[in-house]
Amino acid sequence: MAPGSSLSQPHDPKQLTHLKEETKTHEDEEDPAVVPIIEPVRVVLDAIKPENASGWMFPNTIGGALDLDNLADRVIKPIFKANGLKWKGWHAYRRGLATNLHELGVPDIVIQAILRHEDIRTTQRSNIKTVPQVVTAAMKRLEAQIACTAVVQQ
Numbered sequence: 415m416a417p418g419s420s421l422s423q424p425h426d427p428k429q430l431t432h433l434k435e436e437t438k439t440h441e442d443e444e445d446p447a448v449v450p451i452i453e454p455v456r457v458v459l460d461a462i463k464p465e466n467a468s469g470w471m472f473p474n475t476i477g478g479a480l481d482l483d484n485l486a487d488r489v490i491k492p493i494f495k496a497n498g499l500k501w502k503g504w505h506a507y508r509r510g511l512a513t514n515l516h517e518l519g520v521p522d523i524v525i526q527a528i529l530r531h532e533d534i535r536t537t538q539r540s541n542i543k544t545v546p547q548v549v550t551a552a553m554k555r556l557e558a559q560i561a562c563t564a565v566v567q568q
């Protein structure tokens with residue numbers, strides 16, 4: 415998520431709205447974009463939502479939107495560094511989404527719409543990556559292990 419971005423409460427329980435305070439082209443100021451999320455993610459988000467939510471999906475301690483760059487600097491980057499990893503930024507999640515959708519056979523034009531790119535070439539050039547089969551197999555094994563762990567914890 416870009417600096418200046420935040421997530422708001424959903425108006426429709428099936429969707430979350432991603433509101434950007436600043437856009438590169440200022441074209442979306444009147445259309446804040448409704449981005450559908452998958453059910454497993456919504457279940458997790460509902461579970462961690464504070465009872466006295468102020469309207470922000472991820473509020474800060476004073477009721478405003480959480481600054482994700484600050485969170486990365488304070489929490490994520492130190493953990494990555496301690497484990498010998500390099501933080502690649504929030505955009506890695508968008509690339510991961512685009513790549514996984516592509517691997518599932520979703521047409522590039524649909525991925526473009528989900529990412530809200532004006533030009534499909536941006537989606538193809540910058541966000542869709544080719545993943546070796548061995549990587550996909552490893553992630554499926556990890557997913558299965560996490561699913562087993564989640565069942566045990568419930």
